[in-house]
Amino acid sequence: MGFVSKSALAAVLALGAAALTAAPAEAQKKKKEEAPKVQINDAFRAAAVAGETAAKAGDIATAKARLAEADAAATSDIEKFYAANLRLQVAQASKDNALLATAIDQMIANPNTPAEQQATLNYNRGILALNAKDKAGARQYFQRAKQLGYNDPEYDLRMASLELEGGNVDQGVSALDKAIQAKVAAGQPVPNDWYNLAISQLYKANKPAETAAWMRRQLKDYPTATNWRKALILFRDRADQGRALGGSARLDTFRLMRETGALTDQAEFGEYAQLAQDLGLPYETVAVIDQGRAAGKIPASATQYNALKTEAQAGIRAEGSLSSLDAKSRSAANGKLAAGTANAYLANGDAAKAAEFFQLALQKGGVDQDEVNTRLGIALAKSGRREEAKAAFAKVTGSPRNELAAFWTLWLDSPKTAG
Template identity: 30%
Template sequence: MSFKAKALMAAFLFTAAAPVPALAAQKQAAPAAAPKLVPSKEAQPALLALQKAANENRVADLPALSQAALAVAKTPTDRYFAYQLQLKPYLTANNEAATLAAIEGMIASGVPTGGDLANLTFNASRLAYNTGALDKASTYIGQSLAQDPNNPDAHIIAGEIFNKQKRYPEAVAALQKAMAVGQATGKTVDPNVSKRAFAIAYNNKLPVAKDLAIAQLKAAPSTDNWRAAIKLQEQLGNYQATDKLDLFRLQRVTNSLVGEGDYYPYVDGLLTKGLPGEAKAVLTEAFAAGKLDKTKPLWKEMLATATQRDASDKSAPNGDVYLGRGDFAKAAAAYRSEAAKGGAAADIANLRLGIALARSGDKAGATAALQSVKGQRAGIASMWLLYLQTAA
């Protein structure tokens, strides 16, 4: 990620009152209460020459003229202007290294304070980040946040610096802070920041990844966010193949099954479990939606197997069979009977009772059943509860 210096000059123009024309013009545009800066008489000719070159965009002349101005500088204000006058042409030329050097000179002069110093160190940090100077970027962003802790953009840059430094928990925390600060202060924060925080947490297996996935899902229950949250739950839960079926079922109802990597374990698990009717229905939906290539031998064979087994199945249906066929009322009745027996099977029965009731539209009944699920499958139940809250 590269941070652009948009509208940088507005942040860098420090109020000035000086006898040289352009410096006086800056004073007129500045707030009346701002401090007045006046360069020394000794430095004014050199500063005027530098200012003229900057106004004419003679970038090649700037290094020598700025050095000449610094050589005669008598005060911190003189040094400040010797660097500040270089900003506009360097920004126009998109010369990040030279812009950074000018900003660092302004900071080192000791003139900027408060919000001006926060702006300068903020932009110094992002320019240092862009040029690969991570330690310098880290120092400057720390200084900027010390002056203005309510700048969400500064927290975003801090997060990206930490990520580059492989300080992943701190990176995620900084991006979370950016979102929190933006919400608290009413400042707009790029919605991709939450996705960025999740990506860093997910890729580096941080425990906070699940919370971030759920937060993203609640904020925007899109198919992509559903898939991310469900897959994370699958990984964290270390479930058996038969338990994963209930997460695949949630992907099915949220339309978040994507490609062969999702469909194969789902359909294979259904056939292994003896649920060819559901396998057939899943494949038929995938073909109709264009998510699987129905001419591919693997899927043709699986569909043929599911169809044949479904047609020849003479066994008495149970809750799972009814659920797979979409007969949610009969599935719920069967699962209630199983749950009433108690024991180890009660959690499975209550989980699938909740699923059957959720699919039938009985939100209250589904919620009660899912909330009663304990043990390892409680994580799966929590995802179905989230479905009831956000999508059902």
């Protein structure tokens, strides 16, 4: 850390004794314009000059010895001010945080320290207190720095860390949010780790709504496969705990994981493929197994997937053409068959036909509106009809599908993952 006052010592010591005790001839003619002369006693000056020279040369032992002499020789506030500056230099050169804390304390207390430096001094003293595990002291210095006008995103980040370490999740996340807003206002990128910090703390504190909101914020800035995986697994596991997800919504969660590259292991590919098969979607079962193999996640030695794929292929042959269901769906009394037909088209990769029959299902009624609107949004999105897809997702209101629809909307808006 650096301070303006640090250079004051070097400047004063460089002037020498004559400059400090007598004004030049030209200056004598302008006494009214002169600032008061600084009086430094010879013993202090000699010790301080020797201490600074040793510190710059890396001779810390000599620098500390001369510093002790300077302390003993200092009799005025201005000499003590320069001694504090020398202590700061020695502390920085020796990486001695205890000595650095003492130097800053002396500078804070000294009347010769410029007022504009007090905020930064208190802030840096707070960092030292935080590093020393003195949370109460750190809080005091940070708050004082803020009162004195310290204004930097790092302040809110430090306060966030302080609050979170103290178990004050709401206050800590609020401070972190302020730091993020300051970054955004300054046109600077928000570090991914800041989002991770908020998400982890909110998750531990069992705040699901806030956790989900922060995950969506993170995905807007960092729509990586890793972040998508984390967000969707947390969503899925939380919904499972509440027994609210069910097979249908779970399938649509897997579908989003597939789109975002968030499927990363054999067990997930296997669960997804089996779920699709159990729900009567053999086309999707085959596609997921093939993708898992192509990605190197399902090895050839995993014979259970060979059996599952064979079963799915037999189902496709027995099912015949999906078009045979078109007329039946249109003539049905309600939209249930149309919704099933649409989902089969979606599983088969025919998004345009899927969208057509999901819309028919909604017109006929008698279906789960949230489920059908979620899948209509997926079909429209995969058909390139982005705004219509977003409108369909917006109609999903029941939990937990409304949150899932929000993730699908975010995927649509993400330039790195949208198709």
